[in-house]
Amino acid sequence: MMLKLDGVSKVYRVGAFGGRELKAVSDVSFEVGEGEVVSLIGESGSGKSTLGRMILRLASISGGTITLDGRDITTIKDRKEYYRQVQGVFQDPFSCYNPVFRADRVFAMIKEQYFPRVGADEWRKRVEGALESVRLDPGDVLGKYPHQLSGGQLQRMLIARAVLLDIRLLVADEIISMLDASTRIDVLNLLADLRARGLGILFVTHDLSLGNYVSDRTVVLRSGKVVEMGGTDLVFGGPAHPYTRSLLASVPRLHAKWADAPDDDAPCAYHQAPPESRTRPGLAEVEDGHWVACAGCAAPGTEEKKIKENA
Amino acid sequence: MALKVTDLRVYYRTLRGEVKALDGVTFSVADGEIMGLAGESGSGKSTLAKSLIRLDGRMRHAGGTVELDGEAMPLSDDDAMDEFRFRKVSLIPQYSMSALNPTRKIGKMVGELLESRGERPDRAELERRLELVGLSKDVLDRYPIELSGGMKQRVVMVISTLLNPSLLIADEVTSALDVSSQKAVATTLLGFRDRGLVTSMMVVTHDISLVYQIADTIMVMYAGRLAEKAPADVLVNAPRHPYTMQLISALPEVGVRYEDRRLTGIPGNPPSLLKPPGGCRFRDRCPLAFDRCAEQPPFAEVAPGHFVACWKAE
C-alpha cells in the first residue's frame, strides 16, 4: 500500500481562546494503493477536507499515523521531496492560488523548482499537453491571472499543474464540482488515464454517480468517522449503512423529481454480522472487502452496551 | 415582469484586447420564476450574475439594458447600483466560501453588513434562517476558517437573503455540498420563493439534474451567448439546441462505470472570446452545422416560452 491512514484523528480548538475542542476526524483508517482511485464521500463538515489537509501536511495530525510507502509522513523532513510525490487540488482554488502570478509564471516556477534540467521547448510542450488534457486552450489561459479565469477554468488549471508534476498521489477535493457535465467527463477520463499510469487518487466528491464511475473503492465518512467502506461496486450495489442508503436516495436524477426517502428500518448490519467479522476497529466485514459500522453507534459506549443487550 | 435583460453586452478589458464574455443576451425572468442557468465552463454565467450586481474595474458595460421591476438598472454607475444591492438584487457568489472576511467572526460580519445597509440585526430571525439551511447558531461565534466549505457556502446564502431581495442570484451554491445538503439547500431556496422572502431567482449551476428539481425554467449559455431557454421539463426532455442536447446526454447516470463504458464529453473546444468568430458560435462542434450557420441565428421563440438560437430549430 502506498498511502496508509491508521487510526487518524484530528481535534481542532475552537471558540474563544480555543477553549473548546472539536473532533473533526476520529480514528479513520484506510489505504490508497498505487494506480487506485478511492473516493471519499460524506456530508458537509464530515471531515473530508481535513483528512486531505492532513495528508498534504497542511494540518497537524492529532492522533494515529499517515504513512507513505511505510514511512511516517511527519518524519519526512524534506517537504519538497514529499510534494514531488503528493499534491492536492482544492475545493476553493482561489484561496490557495497565489493571485499575483500569471499562469505562465506559475508553470515556469514549477520548472525552476522541480525540473530545472528539462529543456525549454520540451517544457513548453509538457505544459501545453497538460492544459489540453483538461480542455484548456494554452494560448487563451497562459497569459491570464487567476481572477481572469472562470471558476471551472481555474480549477482545471490547478489539475493541469498537478498532472505536470508527475506525482504518485493526488488528493482531489471536489475538483469537478465547478465543471459542466461534458468537461467533468473529460477530467474524469483524464484521472482514469493517470490511474492506469500508476497514479493513486483520493477523490473527494459529492457526485456519487461520478465517484462510482471512476473509483475502485469508496469510503463513506460521517461526523469524522468511517461508516462504510469497500469496493465501490459493493458499497453502491448493496449499501449496508442507512446513511449510505440515504445519500444514494438523495442523488438528483434527470427525468425524476425528488421523492421523500422511504423509512429505513433495516436492521443494523454491523450487529447482524457475526462478531468474528469485526475485522477492523468498529467495522464489521459484511462481505469480502466491504465493511460497515453500527447504524446507531453515535455515542461512544453504546456499542458495547448494544453488544451486551444482544448477547 | 421581474427582470428584463435586453441585448446585454459586458466585456473584460485585458492587455490583449476585450474578452466578450457576455455578447448580446436577451431574456426575462417573471415574478416568482426560478430560472436555472447552465452552460459550459467559461461560457459567461458568472459574468452575467456579476453584471447584475457590480461591474468590477475590468468589466465594461458595452451595451444593452437591464430592467428590474420596471426600473432601469444603472449598471455602469457603481454608486447608483448600491441602491439595488442586497435589497433588490442579491448575489451568492461562486466560491463564496473564500469570500468571507477571515478576520471577523460570522456574527460580527453579519452585524456590520446589516449596519452598512441601515438595518438592525434581528437575532431571532437570523437564527431561524441559519436553521433553515441546517446550521446551528454556534457558527455565529466562529471564524470562517473554522467552518467547512459547505458550511461557509450556507452562511453566505443566509447573509445574501437576509434583506429579502426581489431577485436572488445563486452562483453554484450547491456545488460544494454533499447530496443530502444539496437537497436541503435547494429545497430551502424553493422555500424562500414560496414564502415570498425573495420574488424570483436565477440559479447558476452545472448540475442540471439538481436544478431540474426546483427550477421552473432552464436557460443554457454557450460562449457568451444564449443557446436555449425553456420550461424545465421541456429543456430536459425535448431540448432543441444541439449544444443542449449534447450537454444533457453527457450527464452520466448512477451506475455507469469507467471499466464498462468510457463516457465521452462533447468533442472540441468553445471559441476564444477575444476574437469570437462570426455566425453561430457552436458551429465548429455542431454535428448539424450547414452553410447558413455562418450567419448568427436569432434567439427565437419556437414555442410559447421556448427560445432557441439555432437555424435547425425553427
Ligand SMILES: Nc1ncnc2c1ncn2[C@@H]1O[C@H](COP(=O)(O)OP(=O)(O)OP(=O)(O)O)[C@@H](O)[C@H]1O
Ligand atoms: N481550521 C479549523 N479550525 C476549527 N475547526 C475547523 C477547521 N477546519 C475545519 N473545521 C471543522 O471541522 C469539521 C470538518 O471540516 P472539513 O472542512 O474537513 O469538512 P468537509 O467534510 O470537507 O466538508 P465540506 O463538504 O463542507 O467541504 C467542521 O465541523 C469544521 O467546522
Ligand SMILES: Nc1ncnc2c1ncn2[C@@H]1O[C@H](COP(=O)(O)OP(=O)(O)OP(=O)(O)O)[C@@H](O)[C@H]1O
Ligand atoms: N477579469 C477577467 N478578464 C478577462 N477575462 C475574463 C475575466 N473574468 C472572466 N473572464 C473570461 O470570461 C469568460 C466567462 O467567464 P465566467 O466566469 O462568466 O464563466 P462561467 O460561465 O461562470 O464559467 P464557470 O462555469 O467555469 O464558472 C471566460 O472565458 C473567462 O476566461
Ligand code: SF4
Ligand atoms: S445554428 Fe447551425 S451550427 Fe449553430 S447549433 Fe444550429 S445547426 Fe448547429
Ligand SMILES: [Mg+2]
Ligand atoms: Mg471540504
Ligand SMILES: [Mg+2]
Ligand atoms: Mg462561474
